[in-house]
Amino acid sequence: MTTFQLLLLIVAGGVFYLFFKQLFSGDHPKRGVDFEAKVGDEQIGGINRPDKTFSTPNVQPTRMEQLLQMTDDAVAKEDFEEAIKALGSALIIEEHNTEVLQKMGYVYMQTGEYAEAKESYEKLLSLDETDDMAHALLANVLHKLGDEEGAEKHHERAIELDPEYAPHHFNYANTLYDLGRKKEALVGYTKAYALDDTLDEAQKMIKEMESSNG
Incomplete structure (x- = not known):
């Protein structure tokens, strides 16, 4: 065996050694296991593979x-x-x-x-x-x-x-007011306004009824 042939044998042995070491080390990528998207919403495809990019369907109303x-x-x-x-x-x-x-x-x-x-x-x-x-x-x-x-x-x-929904008290007060049951209506308006002070109509009715009683 010539010196050149011996050198080739040593190089080939080294290559095979490194190959099998990598193969059995478990560090090589595994299909479907080691790939992870860099960000949560990363799409498959993109500008390089537009045929692999999936669009969102346009859902029609029922x-x-x-x-x-x-x-x-x-x-x-x-x-x-x-x-x-x-x-x-x-x-x-x-x-x-x-x-x-x-x-x-x-x-x-x-x-x-x-x-x-x-x-x-x-x-x-x-x-x-x-x-x-x-x-x-x-x-x-x-x-x-x-x-x-x-x-x-x-x-x-x-x-x-x-009982905590102000409009229920307000609507009942309106019915009582229409029936001439003013005192009961005032109680209802007062309760409604206490629950929701944005009910301007309730406040208006309270003031109107209190002034007429006074």
Whole structure:
């Protein structure tokens, strides 16, 4: 063996030694294990591989969401007939949808169709008797319809369910005021204002009633 051949053998041995040392050391990258993104929102792909960049899908609103938006747009324009049409279509899709029923009651209140509003709020309560807002809204409708006993019952139930909600006390006070029960109304206005001092109308009624009594 020549000196050159011996040198080649030594070099080849060294290369194989380093290769197998690296192979069995466990330091080489493992597919699917050692790669970590540098930042939390790093995307696969990018400018170098645009074919590997994934876009966010454009999610289309559901038919129910479209109808509710149409309702809101119609109410904003005070086109209550169009709002009722949209809500009617929504109820065909989901007859027990509480948001639709509440909006329907509101629209009927705006058009003076109190019997229809009453029906919507009664449906709400049939789905959830503990809905304090439904009780308060139904009380307002019953007051409009002249059912004062029913109105009083639902006002009191709304307050029972959420005694810290100032508008419940304010609305009940309005009903009592209309019925000529001024002292009880003053108690209600005072309670409402104590719970929420931004209720300017409550403060106004308190001052008006106190000055007339004085």
